[in-house]
Amino acid sequence: EGSAAAAKADRLQAKLEGSFAQIFVFPPPAGEAEHHLDxxxxxxxxxxxSNLKWAVGKVHQHFVQRGTTELDRVVLTVADADCLFHPMYFSAVTADVLRMRQSGGGQQWAMWQAPQLPFRNYDMSPAPSRVWAYISSMYEFGGVSSLDAGCHHMVFSGYSVHLQLAAEAELWDGDVIAEDHHAYLKGFFFSAYTTGVKAAGKRLLGGASPVGCPPADRPWLC
Incomplete structure (x- = not known):
């Protein structure tokens, strides 16, 4: 927060500006409140x-003000600061988006999740953390694998989501800690509401889509 966060943002922007077409920094204001429906x-x-709530709203506003007419082509990727994505992660998500577009749409109601394998600092972790790393890896890998069989698995830590769904469903609330599961549930119920009440031909979010390459691991584990 504060000056430390601003300095970190400046360092990241200077370091990565040659790797992206544009980099935006949207420092969230202090003292904001979450207003509930009741x-x-x-x-x-x-x-x-709270950072995602603010930043994603600003990004969506930027595209709208710029007159971007193909918002259904924009996919967001959310990650923790220590998350390492597999080199093929974004290619896999892009290929799935294109496949969904060619088969009749639905990509604007989708979320994408790769299995989370927390082995980045495994060797330096204490024994209880190592045990939990194996338990968590089996749970997450099994959950993501089950998506191909039509099962459900909530997104966790690092995931991708369509900008249209993120903006319309307001996936993130500022007074929530577990933003990933919360975002999945809001997306699920928003799509159910849209399908049942508005009847606009939009389908129910049946679950996240699997991405075969884990984002937070050693590359040779994939």
């Missing part, structure tokens, strides 16, 4: 959820 409100909790 009229109550809670102070936002500084962290990933």
């Amino acid at each position: 009229g109550s409100e809670d102070d936002e909790v500084p962290g990933k959820a």
